[in-house]
Amino acid sequence: MDLVVLNGSPKSDDSITLHYVKYLEKKYPQHNFIKHHVGNKIKSILKDKKKFESILNDVSRSDGVIWSVPVYTCTVPSQLIFFIDRIFDEGYEDVFEGKYCTAITTSAKFYDHTAHNYLKASSEDMGMKYVDGFSAMMYDLLEDDKRKDFRKFSEIFFRYIKDRAKPPKEFFSVQDSDFSYEPRDVRNVSKKKKDYDIILISDHTDEDENLKRMIGVFVKSMKYKVKVFNLHDIEVKGGCLGCVRCVNTASCVYKDQHEDFYEKNIKPADAVVYATKIKNRSLSARWEQFYDRSFYNGHCPRTMGQQLGYIISGPLKQNPNIKEILKSRNEMGLTNLVGIVTDEAEDSHLITDLIQQFSRDFSWSLENDFMRPYTCRREGGHKIFRDLIYEMKFVFTQDHKFYKKHDLYDFPQNKYKTRIKNFFLKILLNTPGIKEKAQEKMTEYMIMPLEEVIDNA
Numbered sequence: 001m002d003l004v005v006l007n008g009s010p011k012s013d014d015s016i017t018l019h020y021v022k023y024l025e026k027k028y029p030q031h032n033f034i035k036h037h038v039g040n041k042i043k044s045i046l047k048d049k050k051k052f053e054s055i056l057n058d059v060s061r062s063d064g065v066i067w068s069v070p071v072y073t074c075t076v077p078s079q080l081i082f083f084i085d086r087i088f089d090e091g092y093e094d095v096f097e098g099k100y101c102t103a104i105t106t107s108a109k110f111y112d113h114t115a116h117n118y119l120k121a122s123s124e125d126m127g128m129k130y131v132d133g134f135s136a137m138m139y140d141l142l143e144d145d146k147r148k149d150f151r152k153f154s155e156i157f158f159r160y161i162k163d164r165a166k167p168p169k170e171f172f173s174v175q176d177s178d179f180s181y182e183p184r185d186v187r188n189v190s191k192k193k194k195d196y197d198i199i200l201i202s203d204h205t206d207e208d209e210n211l212k213r214m215i216g217v218f219v220k221s222m223k224y225k226v227k228v229f230n231l232h233d234i235e236v237k238g239g240c241l242g243c244v245r246c247v248n249t250a251s252c253v254y255k256d257q258h259e260d261f262y263e264k265n266i267k268p269a270d271a272v273v274y275a276t277k278i279k280n281r282s283l284s285a286r287w288e289q290f291y292d293r294s295f296y297n298g299h300c301p302r303t304m305g306q307q308l309g310y311i312i313s314g315p316l317k318q319n320p321n322i323k324e325i326l327k328s329r330n331e332m333g334l335t336n337l338v339g340i341v342t343d344e345a346e347d348s349h350l351i352t353d354l355i356q357q358f359s360r361d362f363s364w365s366l367e368n369d370f371m372r373p374y375t376c377r378r379e380g381g382h383k384i385f386r387d388l389i390y391e392m393k394f395v396f397t398q399d400h401k402f403y404k405k406h407d408l409y410d411f412p413q414n415k416y417k418t419r420i421k422n423f424f425l426k427i428l429l430n431t432p433g434i435k436e437k438a439q440e441k442m443t444e445y446m447i448m449p450l451e452e453v454i455d456n457a
């Protein structure tokens with residue numbers, strides 16, 4: 001079989017993920033793996049049509065396609081999003097249509113599922129037959145059991161191709177809309193207060209009328225001054241290179257305006273609103289590039305305590321995966337997500353109402369310093385990164401300092417009061433006579449501490 005490997009890692013041949021493919025290549029010499037480093041070569045692929053078309057030629061001749069991709073900020077590297085967007089922009093879906101495909105990712109297994117969802121939905125949109133992918137921890141390949149599973153996974157994929165089997169489709173196609181948002185009679189709150197540092201970052205172009213108008217309504221409706229920036233005015237030379245030199249230096253190797261902008265505007269802000277659009281199955285690639293580059297902050301939630309909001313043009317409800325990514329980024333950033341407004345209602349009057357309510361909620365959250373409690377996204381994510389950073393503290397030096405300083409190493413075994421309490425409870429609950437009585441009254445005991453709070457409230 002001829003299998004085209006689309007390597008989304010910016011690290012080209014040094015990609016950890018690609019080494020999983022190389023393992024398959026060695027194990028299954030009967031198959032031909034044709035690799036394209038789309039992540040690393042994205043600039044020239046976007047510029048040079050011949051290069052782009054030579055990849056498409058290989059795809060059209062192949063029996064199957066493998067996305068070999070690292071997870072970046074809950075999705076895939078922006079370089080790959082640029083590549084996939086180009087396929088749709090230029091109407092090359094037919095080259096991929098009917099091809100079998102799958103995805104291999106490596107990551108720390110934080111929001112790997114949303115990266116897989118992105119790849120699967122995009123592949124299905126191209127009409128590909130997507131066989132569920134393989135999500136590995138970075139070094140799973142070192143373990144015998146994991147290698148065995150990996151080989152079995154690849155055999156499923158090969159079998160699907162050989163048998164011409166039909167994998168079930170998972171995602172609905174997205175219905176595009178040409179709705180034009182026409183706000184009317186929006187009052188500009190004059191004499192804007194300047195008590196808070198509120199910034200809005202957009203990536204709209206002149207053609208993004210709906211987004212421009214939504215931003216306009218928000219800025220007018222806010223009683224506080226909002227500084228507006230456009231990503232097109234900030235020099236960002238490229239996507240994150242994955243070189244991870246920032247883990248020690250807390251600074252990016254790129255010499256452009258990204259870091260300076262982030263340090264001077266995003267970090268000190270009390271509130272940030274991001275205004276962007278949905279393109280295919282992601283937020284815009286430019287936006288994702290900007291976001292990936294904030295990785296120079298490591299795993300430290302440098303925007304902790306900020307109020308956060310999104311103004312989005314595009315079908316967010318039809319893309320719950322994007323919403324999930326935004327919510328996860330909010331929770332891991334320890335920010336408060338005030339809301340997400342979109343133009344999906346297709347009713348100008350209603351959209352204006354929603355934006356005005358959003359601006360009132362924004363002001364209220366700022367004034368009251370409100371933080372909505374986090375969910376499993378934060379609780380689970382925190383534990384993944386806490387353990388990772390602790391285990392690799394010699395690598396993640398800036399993260400390690402931050403975690404120590406902010407008491408983020410909250411391992412249960414370090415909670416001495418709880419340990420002592422549990423020690424005595426264990427003795428008590430194992431004492432004959434007490435044990436049976438305690439079991440009878442278990443639910444009563446469980447609510448006792450809560451009742452105490454209510455009594456004292």
Ligand SMILES: Cc1cc2nc3c(=O)[nH]c(=O)nc-3n(C[C@H](O)[C@H](O)[C@H](O)COP(=O)(O)O)c2cc1C
Pocket residue numbers: 009010011014015016017018069070071072073074075106107108109110111112138240242243244292293295
């Ligand atoms: C910018 C950036 C963002 C990342 N985001 C995530 C993430 O959201 N979740 C995760 O589990 N790992 C994340 N990682 C870790 C990579 O997925 C992991 O190191 C992967 O194995 C790299 O693969 P590669 O060598 O093929 O590029 C991130 C790494 C970088 C550089």
